[in-house]
Amino acid sequence: MTRSAAPVQTIDLDCADEGLALEMTRWLTHLRAERRLSPKTLEAYARDLRQCLAFLCEHWGRRVSLKAFAALEASDVRAFMAMRRADDIGGRSLMRALAGLRSFGRFLEREGKGKVGALSAIRAPKIGKSLPKPIQMAAAKRFADADERAGEDRDPWIWARDAAVMALLYGSGLRISEALGLKHRDVPKPGEGDVIVVTGKGNKTRMVPVLQNVLALIADYTAMCPHPLPPAGPIFVGARGAQLSPRIIQLTMERLRGALGLPDSATPHALRHSFATHLLSRGGDLRAIQELLGHASLSTTQIYTGIDSERLLEVYRTAHPRR
Incomplete structure (x- = not known):
């Protein structure tokens, strides 16, 4: 040696x-x-x-x-x-x-x-799953505001693109890989639909609702984009026209969270976590949130959204037919 x-x-x-x-x-x-x-x-x-x-x-x-x-x-x-x-x-x-x-x-x-x-012969200790803290509703909405980046020396279409991506992460609870994997033909124009089909883990597809104001942001971006966006190609592209890298969105969030005074936990994945947490806090059904997130197991959704046992008992007590 x-x-x-x-x-x-x-x-x-x-x-x-x-x-x-x-x-x-x-x-x-x-x-x-x-x-x-x-x-x-x-x-x-x-x-x-x-x-x-x-x-x-x-x-x-x-x-x-x-x-x-x-x-x-x-x-x-x-x-x-x-x-x-x-x-x-x-x-x-x-x-x-x-x-x-x-x-x-x-x-x-x-x-x-x-x-x-x-x-x-000793087993490694178990480590609890670490999840990003949810972003407050007002701050999560500001990530999707292109005006927040007005002072940056970047083309306006890039501001519009990043705002559309982050609005989609928070508005539909997508993983960043799911959002950036969308084809142009997968996303309806405003007023022509309110559902997108995404491909998640394990190559499984699911239908996810999308808000009209999110579709409007995506339409604004596609109208401004200087690169061709064929129906079978990715809808979100980088500065040179290739499929957008997740790292670009991560860097954008790093800059924005500094301007908004948010902690390092404000990441693209935290927007997805915030989507689920905010739905739950407004009375969203746990099973429905499971479907929206694309989780195979309800227990995964329970951990992901930070639900405690008291919340589950409350749902049980109020929803069971023999209460």
């Missing part, structure tokens, strides 16, 4: 003997020089391993030797993880700690210093 030419300074640990401290130093040097991990990741891995060694030192009543660490048992690792969880450490931090310990264990094995089999 190739080592960095930089001199290695052994990390001094009160809870570990010299041999284990030296191997920890060499492991961090390997991660920095050969794996090129970021300084923050290295710092977190080192901190997690120090915390584990400090725990084991107290748990076993003695300093941790290289031989003792290699003989680590699954129950020891579980006890450490339980201690960390008792300190109110979240699932992501626990997962990172376990990943760091496993990395160190693999390093020791490659170096011929022993096999820490207990680390691979």
Whole structure:
């Protein structure tokens, strides 16, 4: 194994003997020089391993030797993880700690210093789904206002395009990939229809209502667009006429949320989340929202819209025929 030419300074640990401290130093040097991990990741891995060694030192009543660490048992690792969880450490931090310990264990094995089999026997902690916070109704509407970008040095048709896309995300609850995947022929003109057919995950299609004012914004954009928009081609195109990249809309929202004083959580996906949340807050039916979002499972919609158990019980109590 190739080592960095930089001199290695052994990390001094009160809870570990010299041999284990030296191997920890060499492991961090390997991660920095050969794996090129970021300084923050290295710092977190080192901190997690120090915390584990400090725990084991107290748990076993003695300093941790290289031989003792290699003989680590699954129950020891579980006890450490339980201690960390008792300190109110979240699932992501626990997962990172376990990943760091496993990395160190693999390093020791490659170096011929022993096999820490207990680390691979531990299941990674579950992490709750992280969802964007809904954007307030007034702010969500302003994302679809082309006048919000009047000071930018961009062609007006681009303002109109971005406003139409964001109005569609919020007005119909589409994923950004679904909106940008629409063909010109998929979108009716104002007054000629109020439904679009979108292709979602798993190549499944569904019918989604679309507001007339959203169709008007799309019509304004198509009238201004300098590029040809054939019926079978994408309705939303970039500056050179190719299909619009999601990154362009993401960057647009980054600029706008700064102007509107909104947090980093205001993303294109947050507009879809806001669509569902605002419908629900106004008495929308959970099953109907499930269909609109294209979720195969109602439980997915429940998590996605942030519904709590009390809300479900309220729906049950008011809607059950034998109430």
